[in-house]
Amino acid sequence: MKSVFLIPLLFLTIFAFGQKPNLKIKYSEQLAVFVFIQNLSENHSENVFKTAFQKSKYNTDEYRNKISKFDKLAIDYSYPFEEFPYGSKIPMQTRDVLKKNLIETDHLIDFKLRSIGIVPIKTLNDLTELISEFTPIYNELIYDPNKEKFEKQVIEITDYANDHQIEEYFQTGLSFYHSSWDQSIPFQIAFYPLPDSDYFTAQAFCNNFVSAIQTNLKDYKDLLSVMMHEIFHIIYNEQSLELKIEIDQSFKENKSKCSNYAYQLLNELLATALGNGYVYEKLEGKLDQNDWYYHQYIDLMARKIYPLVKEYITEKKSMDKNFIDRYIKLYETNFPNWINELDNIMTYRYVISENENDFNIINQLFRYRSGAEYETQITERSIEKMQKTPLTKVIIVSKNNIEKLKLIKSKFKELTNWKFNSDQDFTYKILLSDKSQLIIINTRKKDLKTLIQSIK
Template structure:
């Protein structure tokens, strides 16, 4: 029995939220671990510990490399928007995340397949289960078995830590602060898996799940749980009712501040950081984190500025409201007035129209961090009508029939009525629109886009 690999190890925690019993499960899901293992073996993934272990093993041969290549080509990614909600206030449904959810919540691949029928085409689902089945023994041999003893001890320690520090109470704090709710019949499932030879852990949350690969030498769990709660707060924010989200949206839209739109686009990540990396970490550690809370400077700095107000609302058991939004916008405007003109900030949320698809890749290389990206390859009345509906930075790159295309753009944006363009000359023009988003027009003739982007100030 000592060497037997169990399909999962299950430990559970419970809490009471608003008088309702919410169940938290901490577990190891082998099915999920193998799925993530296969993802990391893809040629499209950067170098990582899973790929390193595989490449130096006897399984690094044409048979398995071909299998991984086939897995990588599976059409697993479909999505739909929740159209009735304010734009970007609710995460779109993602089929890959639902598949991962089902891998966590089922005990074998047959149950997973039955649960997942209809999410992707059946032939794709069948192939996926075959690939997981074939890679499972390899994952066990290369990753799980060598780290089994350490990982299972970690799983026990993590559960003990959760109980001792009443981690579930922070979930309740989030529900109150966000004015959100949770159905007591839906358990919150947390799945960990080992990450050997690493000095970091990963984190992702979706639906009623949090997943994390943890380094096998991890012993201090306050960082792990502050990040876990950070990701969980995204879920709680996502589960706000249509009424609450509409009220918040209106509070930002009706603000007279020209900074309100970009402050709003930053809100979700800022609040999760202030709550998870600020409030949760401070409570677990006994004092605030002095290092960076978030790797992106705009989120990190704004989270620190809003943190005192967040703590005040938590202490008074108040939910986010118009007063909170107004103070948030004022802090943004007062402390960071230049942000709405800084390319690294405004290009995080962008809608790009270009007739050259390679331009999208160029922009991704130049502005690697992006939260929302929409793309279109047609400069037309219809494409700009769609663009104008979204509160994102609007980038239009003109490289063909410049005079005609610039004329169309000018007619579609009332703010350009007095603008005099020079179709025969290269330029980069930026203007703040009435919806408080930036419009950037790039007129390209001979220079590469990279060079033109350097002039964007």
Template sequence: MKNKILLIFLFLTAFVFGQKTTFKIKYSEQLAVFVFLQNLSQDYPENVFKTEFQQSKYNIEKYKAIISKFENLSLDYSFRFEEYPYGSKKSMQTEDILKKNLIETENLNDFKLRTIGFIPNKTLSDLAESILEFTPIYNELIYNPNKEKFEKQLREITKYSNEQEIEKYFETGLLFYNSNWDSSIPFIIAFYPLPNSNGFTAQAFCNNFISAIQTDLGSYKDLFSVMLHETYHIIYDEQSLEVKTEIDTYFKENKSKCSNYAYQLMNEALATTLGNGYVYGKLDGKIDTGDWYNKKYINLIAKQIYPLVTVYIDEKKPIDKNFIDNYIRLYEENFPNWINELDNIMTYRYVLSENKNDENTIRKLFRYRSRSEFEDQITESSIENMQKTTLTKIIIVSKNNTEKLKLIKNKFPELKNWKINADKEFAEKILLNDKSQLILLNQKKSTIEDLLKLIKQQ
């Protein structure tokens, strides 16, 4: 009997892990109302949801107060997975968990039961109450006027996904990235309507993809290629610690001065090559000859590495040392000056400044960012925290200049022979031994923007 039970268990285990991941497409009212509330918040730019609400009978103090209360809720906490190489794995974000639980529960009581412990109980209760209050408002203003078109579209999208066997591109990504996924966990895709708009939104997290779609979207090639792009970020994130450590080692052992910034760019580059290049080409029958991404650096490197990636896909080979070395070589041969261009290297930044306003200034000057950290003290400890990363290091000295510059010089071996004049304004850029750029601004009267212009002129 024991042997029979063991054989049944082994069979079921093999059956589960032999299955492919399933994609489930749905509409989530709870998620849609949550996103609706986010878009009504004061800090959000003008959008179709805000316009519909402001023109409605609900634009009164009672509901404005609920919106204000909602936008003041602290929902986004995070923690890093410290054992993974820095930047190789996304931090856990409680807002992702909230959205996941909104999608995967059928009512707000179940949502609260599943979510308790991730955020404070009072915050969770207030969040659920806000969603409850705004559900009929959302339905009246957004969902019901678009219900017929949207539900027809949802059926068409589901049919298209089945006909194109979209799951197979997920499996392609798992093999290429040498990543992991438990096939018993479905990938759940939640759509909601985006009226009076062109295009769609896209976000992926955990085992979910969410998208607001225009109600007259006629072609689904772009939608699914972008969906797979975002999904490949998840697959990359789910690589094992062993795989991520190996990849990190390959980059650090490579002798190219470009290896660090090639590494910083790789996640977006691969997702774009696979999603916007490979998947779109398969769905359309030909490669898209236009831009694949609206950022120059990602678009150009993605197209450059496309032949290399497709060879690995065709040969069913996962990323290895040879792939990483060739990727870095293509980066250096074709774009050798990218490691000096601020629009590129400021995408990945760690800023030290004793003027807290400098964080906003840097954000305005370089809005697009992949990873960004800021500390408002220039101390031995803060410099050491900065040195643990391979992000671009920006230190802005505007107080106690002589003392601070001496500290900086002593903390960076590359500055051993550096001659400084603390009384004179300057802007320096130095490629460090970890192949990240150190940008040092000694500020007296000039603005940060003016000092950074000096860097661009170098």
């Protein structure tokens, strides 16, 4: 068996009586191999892992069939936390739990024992076998050529995190969000190398942060501020049910017509203001002059709300109704028309269409999405299900037009006086009482893309 250099775990200093979170940094070979196989999929975009594999001696029918087998493994199951307000808590994803178990175990046998019951045993055995088969390939193509640089990087990141007491920002997040964390549960941080790249990746789930880091990375403030950004999502997610309900009510009771879309932006916005704003400023000594986030609405609003966030942190206050009301006022005052801009409101969408290709067109037009649901039947039940969400509501009618349009009109009180011609192509947009936009698209001769682009 190939010997593997294990990166020493990072045990960050804790407050007396164990009050400060315990963050651990490690390299997880098992996770790295899982991600490696995942990136080899035909459905995955071009990337450094796929390029290295395609140029190698392993690019054969035998291994391509194994990659195809991996793609077909049923490892994605989900369940929502239905007692929480819609969208306020991330649904549980079995893929994330499996990755968590890969990080927290050092042997595939232990991984399999810990993961029994998450997916069917046949699926789990197949997954374990594939990870085992691709481990030497991953090491030969990716890890070993970059081993020296990567292991040096992880030691440097560990030192940097210790020197800058990065765990204190975890505590800052707990205080600001008025959230909770069991201090006996460490937060596991797993890195793996990303050669021939000029960027790093970042993802957080459960009690884990995962990042592929480019092998030429020298400055770690960006990495650690983005790491904390992702961790702040977890802290927000762990707010109590009672607090989630209070926050939800505060947004719904606010009189501003912008309150719903301000709420949709909240999670990503706060993580950006805290991680890319506050943490970066602490590490660098000044705010980042580059984009804080690649989506303009989050980037612009994060900068507007940053003084308020910093005020609350400085005064050791947790987000409350006053914070929410001031945030909504900032949104409404600075960007009043955002609730009409498709690039913004289509980030949070619920689409009903009886033509499944319509979903592909919408995904192509609006690639960035924070929350999306799709339904293939225009029925009383599907519309009622849509109405229970705060998302932008899009109904595309292409069959039995007059019948479907009459049904839609009957289900929304805001459409009582609405008049339509079912024989003509048209779009209609209206702000509903829940402050979400309803968009009705009637297609006869024109293509969907043209109709969407005509919406004002």
